[in-house]
Amino acid sequence: MLSLETRIGRLVLKNPIILASGTCGYGDGYRDFFPAGQMGAVVTKGISLKPRAGNAPPRIWETAGGMLNSIGLENVGVDKFISEKLPLLRKQKARVVVNIFGERREDYAKLAERLGKEDGINALELNLSCPNVKKGGLEFGRDGRSVKQIVWAVKSRSGLPVWVKLSASRSDPAELARWAEEAGAEAVVISNTLRGMAIELEKKRPALGGITGGLSGPAIKPVALAAVYEAARAVRIPVIGCGGICSGRDALEFLLAGARAVELGTAVMANPRAPLEILRKIKDYLSGLGLQSIEQWIGTLKPE
């Protein structure tokens, strides 16, 4: 029997498939299609201290092999998240990772303190790489020292495992992963969307209401894969791969490059059955190779 269990710091996931932040609502967006509990973990939409309305529409635009979004981190805010969303999530028997986002450094610490007191949260994922907001996010994620400070603050205030989400856009994720590791992060997630833009030619205006947005989907897969490969060589903490993973083969490639788990975003929106299909393919493939455990696959890319 093949074991798909994968350890991310203190946390053991029953399999390496995670639903990525912002693409599965507050973790339960696909309850009509599959039980979240079948996933290794689910990550909530990014939560901020105050509720955020998000950016003006249009917020979604398709591009070659990918899509842009400029949601602008619309969310209900931490209070309502705790009172209304978390209770539902607790019922789902899934590992719950809460993605948090702040405009100022202190915001992360405050969010950590609030969420650290709640039951049913298995880890915090720090969004230090959102291209869709003016302040915070990407800015912090480009400066090693800020990354370190924020990770440290969140870790000490919440007591929860801290995952740091980085982007291969305009910063070097392997370098930043080192800072995150130093500060005690238990995993880095690579990559968030890449900053991008589309234009409506006939109307001579930006296609997105937020002008620029974040590129996700198959188009960015090679970029994310390179970053994961390099980060996995740069740090000892687990790297979680994310970016354009749409098939079992894609997921197997990220694991081969050194990721200990993968997050799925765009793929699930395009096909709610994708997570289960991908899980099945991983099982079949690794069993076909006669492996006992996914550990025998992770990071075994031939160096040459």
Place this chain on the structure above:
Amino acid sequence: MLSLETRIGRLVLKNPIILASGTCGYGDGYRDFFPAGQMGAVVTKGISLKPRAGNAPPRIWETAGGMLNSIGLENVGVDKFISEKLPLLRKQKARVVVNIFGERREDYAKLAERLGKEDGINALELNLSCPNVKKGGLEFGRDGRSVKQIVWAVKSRSGLPVWVKLSASRSDPAELARWAEEAGAEAVVISNTLRGMAIELEKKRPALGGITGGLSGPAIKPVALAAVYEAARAVRIPVIGCGGICSGRDALEFLLAGARAVELGTAVMANPRAPLEILRKIKDYLSGLGLQSIEQWIGTLKPE
């Protein structure tokens, strides 16, 4: 009559279509398909002081909406370039831009000195953003101070207009564009390829001989467009757009976002007729709007 003339610093191009470095040989790679002289300019393959053999094959790999290359800056070296390639180029009646690349900062200065003495070169394009070599290139392109030093050295040693080629991969092109401007660059070219990677699953090995490579083609268009849009707002020197431009509409979008010219790479390899088709489409579209000059189009994206 519509004028397509566009001014890039000291240089006037008869139209905004430029063949990008590395995708048209030493500027004359498509002589069997169209005269290079019909382009606004051609940019040569990156030239280094010494000849370079380049990376091990495979060097080309297709990805969703794009392609990876890891040529590794194979080139004949500056001596042979001057003796064998430049004479052919001079005959082509095209604006000639020589792309140069160094492993150390001094290399750029030495190249500038050599090339500054030659006739038939209209500008130097500094590759500060190649993801395909271990030393130099991308490293310099991530650090503003290095950019400034190199630009200054090349400018003063060659006397030629200096274009700086940046990447939206792991650095902020708008920020670096400011450094380039300060140092006296006459244009910035955005963007080079994005660092990426592919894996051959069945063989458990990197698909490219060079392990990682550079992503180009439609997949990166949104990333390049965002970077061009932002850089055009950050500097007063001309921005030249590059990245996934495959159609007249794509080119018109980059111009709208503020680019004063565009470079075509992957599109030409996929279809040698692309440059002329794109030029025609631009003409038809702008004439259709009743414009007299492409100046009336460049940078006129509605702000909102």
Place this chain on the structure above:
Amino acid sequence: MKGIYKCKINNYHRIGDDLYLLSLRLSGRVAVKPGQFFMLRVREGSEPLLGRPLSWFRYFPNRRILEFAFQVMGKGTEILSRRREGGDLSIIGPLGNGFETKGLRGRVLLVAGGMGMAGLWSLAEALGRNPNCAVELVWGVKSKSRFFLLKELSKRFKVHPATEDGSLGKAGLATELVKELIDQEGLPEHIFACGPKPMLKSLSKPALSKKIPGQVLYEERMACGVGACLGCAVPASGGGYLHACLDGPALRFDQIDWERVRC
């Protein structure tokens, strides 16, 4: 219940210029309300990535036939227009809230702009079965080749056609015709509208100022269609945003901040 349905393409009909009627055979039954929609997976290779939202058009539960009417607009609908009969197609739905029709009575005006008729057809049929309602339709299109099944519709309802080029019916926009109708025949009890945003926006003015109760089928770009991505934002009259795939696509005129609706 929301689900993924693997369907067989039963048949295709061209019903006008770039207009198609797609008939699917479902594997099981489905409960659909007028105003609800499905996401159709048209993907070939990695493009187009996302599903395409289409209102269901007609449903024949006994034969398990679900129909969609669509216009070729871009890549996705183009691919859809050349899929083969007998082929497979995955659809996700039914999605969204559907129109609110409880307690409806009196004169009801349905206003369709172009392909918007596809979103109102099922509503018209449902209201047609309601003895308390008198259904009237205003349907505006660019040119008469953009009408589809107009004869069938006209047999069953009072239809006021309008064409921008005057090739059939009233020359002008649907909204102009609505204004005339109101001037001549008074306010209807309820308005339902579906069409391009400029039409809906212009319709919102008389609807709100004259306090005619009404609902629109609001089309916004979607990624997931199931409320998971917050992509389909609709400016809400109270500030912030509603979400077309969850709170809508059927929304009351007064739920929307029309000032912030970009056309």
Place this chain on the structure above:
Amino acid sequence: MKGIYKCKINNYHRIGDDLYLLSLRLSGRVAVKPGQFFMLRVREGSEPLLGRPLSWFRYFPNRRILEFAFQVMGKGTEILSRRREGGDLSIIGPLGNGFETKGLRGRVLLVAGGMGMAGLWSLAEALGRNPNCAVELVWGVKSKSRFFLLKELSKRFKVHPATEDGSLGKAGLATELVKELIDQEGLPEHIFACGPKPMLKSLSKPALSKKIPGQVLYEERMACGVGACLGCAVPASGGGYLHACLDGPALRFDQIDWERVRC
């Protein structure tokens, strides 16, 4: 001369398992040498981005018919296999150097691995017309369903077939059969080979050690096909790289540094 040719798809034939013979009608004449190839544009939307290199298979100048034989390997060839007769197809070529056949005489051995026969067919025909040459073919495939037009070939040449599963001819690899042939009948004057890299690499050993002059048709991934991108690097025996689309694809065994050839 190299050029872009807009062709009409004249017809398609399935010639084996996943094997197709594609016949194109050119708008003009073209001068082709055995060993040269064309880049076929199979793009639909933005995928697949790049052209696909295929050796020309047969050419009938009077009817302006150019044929390609190909195996479905991935996305590009799959699309190519379902293009419709009568449709348009853009091809770029003829590209590459072609085989060197000047002054050739005596026993000439052509060694094909699988679909590699597509690259040697035109050469066999040309050499067959050379009265100074005695052409012999070794053709190895996985299983007999991978042979195509074998009967036609066998009528005109001495063909030694081999299959890995033993379903036809000798059981084993083409290279093993070549070794046997050499042992039994002595060294040929010249070897031409086309097939997967492991086959070429293994063939290079006897060819180089026994100093049999020979050429291979070397397949490498290409972006431009015209020498503009330096993508199609082949490890050169003198160090550095040759380029398959410019210096090749026909290369002498001794031009290549087989140690550095990755399989």
